[in-house]
Amino acid sequence: MEEPLPERAAIVKAAIGIGLYAMAFGASFGAISVGSGLTLAQTMVLSLVMFTGASQFAFVGVATAGGSPLAAVPASLLLGVRNAFYGVPLSEILHPRGLARFWTAHFVIDETTAMAVTQATPRAQRYAFWATGLILFLLWQLGSLSGALIGRAVNPSDVGLDAAAPAVFLALLWPALRRPEARWVALGGAAVALALVPLTPPGIPVVAAAAVALVFGLRPSGGNDEQAPDREPT
Amino acid sequence: MTALWLALLVSAVGSYLLKLAGVSLPESILNHPKVQRVAQLLPVAMLSALVAVELFDKGGRYAVDWRTLAGVAAGVVALLLRRGFLAVFLIAIAVTALLRLVT
Numbered sequence: 188m189e190e191p192l193p194e195r196a197a198i199v200k201a202a203i204g205i206g207l208y209a210m211a212f213g214a215s216f217g218a219i220s221v222g223s224g225l226t227l228a229q230t231m232v233l234s235l236v237m238f239t240g241a242s243q244f245a246f247v248g249v250a251t252a253g254g255s256p257l258a259a260v261p262a263s264l265l266l267g268v269r270n271a272f273y274g275v276p277l278s279e280i281l282h283p284r285g286l287a288r289f290w291t292a293h294f295v296i297d298e299t300t301a302m303a304v305t306q307a308t309p310r311a312q313r314y315a316f317w318a319t320g321l322i323l324f325l326l327w328q329l330g331s332l333s334g335a336l337i338g339r340a341v342n343p344s345d346v347g348l349d350a351a352a353p354a355v356f357l358a359l360l361w362p363a364l365r366r367p368e369a370r371w372v373a374l375g376g377a378a379v380a381l382a383l384v385p386l387t388p389p390g391i392p393v394v395a396a397a398a399v400a401l402v403f404g405l406r407p408s409g410g411n412d413e414q415a416p417d418r419e420p421t
Numbered sequence: 422m423t424a425l426w427l428a429l430l431v432s433a434v435g436s437y438l439l440k441l442a443g444v445s446l447p448e449s450i451l452n453h454p455k456v457q458r459v460a461q462l463l464p465v466a467m468l469s470a471l472v473a474v475e476l477f478d479k480g481g482r483y484a485v486d487w488r489t490l491a492g493v494a495a496g497v498v499a500l501l502l503r504r505g506f507l508a509v510f511l512i513a514i515a516v517t518a519l520l521r522l523v524t
Contacts, residue, residue: 274443347517376466404459
């Protein structure tokens with residue numbers, strides 16, 4: 188028998204806190220998704236399979252903007268690129284081998300990474316990853332489903348849901364704006380997107396904004412301010 | 422299958438494959454500082470673009486519903502007051518809904 192993990196109670200408590208927050212976030216996703224015209228099934232496939240909040244919101248926003256829904260593919264995938272980078276610290280913690288890689292990968296998101304990397308021992312790190320991942324997954328689905336059901340019952344613009352998507356995106360963006368460089372990138376991204384609105388099909392302005400991140404990230408001067416992923420669900 | 426379903430499935434499976442690549446690729450590829458910087462800035466540029474487009478783009482031309490804008494502005498005030506995500510969300514939709522009701 189292994190010794191009981193001393194941090195267990197604290198980790199579970201923190202994971203439930205993050206999960207409840209995610210449930211509210213999921214409910215807003217469900218309501219916006221159905222309110223924008225996706226079906227209940229489409230909304231739930233996004234939450235179950237995509238399972239990464241910011242990409243899900245972006246998919247709904249771009250796919251229902253009036254152009255081809257295919258424009259939502261690069262928009263949501265580019266926002267999901269950061270999850271690949273969480274694999275670096277998490278592989279060192281979890282050492283997923285063989286088939287375990289396939290189910291471990293599904294839970295590689297902002298919150299599980301933040302929870303795992305901040306624990307002191309490898310055992311606590313693994314426990315934090317799985318506790319956060321499983322609790323959050325369950326509550327995210329419950330939240331999405333209840334939000335989608337609410338979204339079906341009300342007229343989205345009557346209850347102000349058209350303000351929800353931009354407000355959610357701003358809240359996701361907010362912690363990053365502490366860094367001056369990020370503020371310039373945010374301004375640049377918005378400017379590029381707005382300039383392209385009358386010129387390109389819907390969805391393209393958001394994808395084109397990614398070029399601003401590319402230019403800033405690759406420019407030679409290069410600050411090396413590495414940082415742990417934010418705790419905010421994105 | 423509709424175009425929406427097709428786009429949805431490609432995006433959902435693609436998002437999973439990005440996560441899978443992260444735990445499968447050799448570390449050296451993802452550990453490059455410039456690559457990491459781009460990855461960190463991508464969500465910043467795109468979320469900001471999404472805010473701008475959601476607020477000012479009505480199907481390819483510029484337009485703004487001032488009630489939506491006021492609701493989001495109230496959300497920004499909540500962010501400045503260090504409120505959490507839920508408060509920001511609720512304040513933004515409540516202000517917009519209220520303004521729509523009275524105008």
